[in-house]
Amino acid sequence: MLSLENITKRYGALTALDGVSLRIEAGEFFGLLGPNGAGKSTLMSLVAGLRSPDAGALTLNGQPLTAADPSARLALGLVPQHIALYPKLSAEQNLRVFGQLYGLGGATLRERIDQGLEAMQLADRRRDLVQTFSGGMQRRLNIIASLLHRPKLLLCDEPTVGVDPQSRSAIFEFLEKLNREGLTVIYSTHYMEEATRLCSRIGIIDHGKIHALGTLDELLLKLPFEEEIRFPADENTATLAAQLAGHGAIAKAGDTYSFRPQPGMKLSHFYTQSEARGLPARLFTSQRPTLEALFLHLTGRTLRE
Numbered sequence: 001m002l003s004l005e006n007i008t009k010r011y012g013a014l015t016a017l018d019g020v021s022l023r024i025e026a027g028e029f030f031g032l033l034g035p036n037g038a039g040k041s042t043l044m045s046l047v048a049g050l051r052s053p054d055a056g057a058l059t060l061n062g063q064p065l066t067a068a069d070p071s072a073r074l075a076l077g078l079v080p081q082h083i084a085l086y087p088k089l090s091a092e093q094n095l096r097v098f099g100q101l102y103g104l105g106g107a108t109l110r111e112r113i114d115q116g117l118e119a120m121q122l123a124d125r126r127r128d129l130v131q132t133f134s135g136g137m138q139r140r141l142n143i144i145a146s147l148l149h150r151p152k153l154l155l156c157d158e159p160t161v162g163v164d165p166q167s168r169s170a171i172f173e174f175l176e177k178l179n180r181e182g183l184t185v186i187y188s189t190h191y192m193e194e195a196t197r198l199c200s201r202i203g204i205i206d207h208g209k210i211h212a213l214g215t216l217d218e219l220l221l222k223l224p225f226e227e228e229i230r231f232p233a234d235e236n237t238a239t240l241a242a243q244l245a246g247h248g249a250i251a252k253a254g255d256t257y258s259f260r261p262q263p264g265m266k267l268s269h270f271y272t273q274s275e276a277r278g279l280p281a282r283l284f285t286s287q288r289p290t291l292e293a294l295f296l297h298l299t300g301r302t303l304r305e
């Protein structure tokens, strides 16, 4: 559906996107996961036609996407990172303005406004001025506005930043439903929990480059360990920790050790070692690695830095 080939975008001396290539298929819920400044908004703005790349090609359904040809972009909707609404107009008036920008009117527009307000649980606030809305309500309204022209591809640029938990789950459920009904979604976030929950495929982006691409399971297989074992750090476990250092990566954070076994290390070996030291199994918890661990592995820093 959407293809980016070798896209580079610079702002003066800064390279915000550095040779990014990416293909998004129809029906995907694609996550772009990366920290602040990674280049997520820049990528969204290029696809949305708000900026042009310095090099590379963008195509949508086989047609070149150029800033000069807005017609292909009618198939796109954008939920921008910063709320774009008229605060002194009501929710309904805002939606009417956005709908008219897309050439909509009459019963079609009225119907779509009603459906959107209903789906986003804002129907009872339709006549209230947007300036009286919470950040989360404004975000929900922005999402309705981006969908009035029924795009095939929705670009959501960090749509839950500064949003209350109720709005956040309304947004998740709404986007998941639309995706099930066929809408293709590109969703940027720096929250790995969101990428994990929502996205059928994830691209990890940092410093303008895509470092890894795949489903969650495919990505986690890139880690040189399959699980992490945690146990309390105290005088009883110190020798075990020292001995484990030869069998994987061990780190101490506060009063907890985390141990990532080398590939091929048998967990039975680990439990034999710990039992031999009189350490009960209940001290140890094991968990699957996370995207956070993968991000650290690929880039040497954490998503939150």
Ligand SMILES: Nc1ncnc2c1ncn2[C@@H]1O[C@H](COP(=O)(O)OP(=O)(O)OP(=O)(O)O)[C@@H](O)[C@H]1O
Residues within 6 Å of the ligand: 011, 014, 015, 016, 034, 035, 036, 037, 038, 039, 040, 041, 042, 043, 081, 158
């Ligand atoms: N208009 C601009 N002029 C100059 N530099 C810019 C501009 N927009 C973004 N940048 C820089 O480009 C880099 C990528 O920014 P971008 O906004 O695309 O990242 P992001 O991943 O969306 O992060 P954030 O969530 O902080 O917006 C950053 O270093 C940013 O400071």
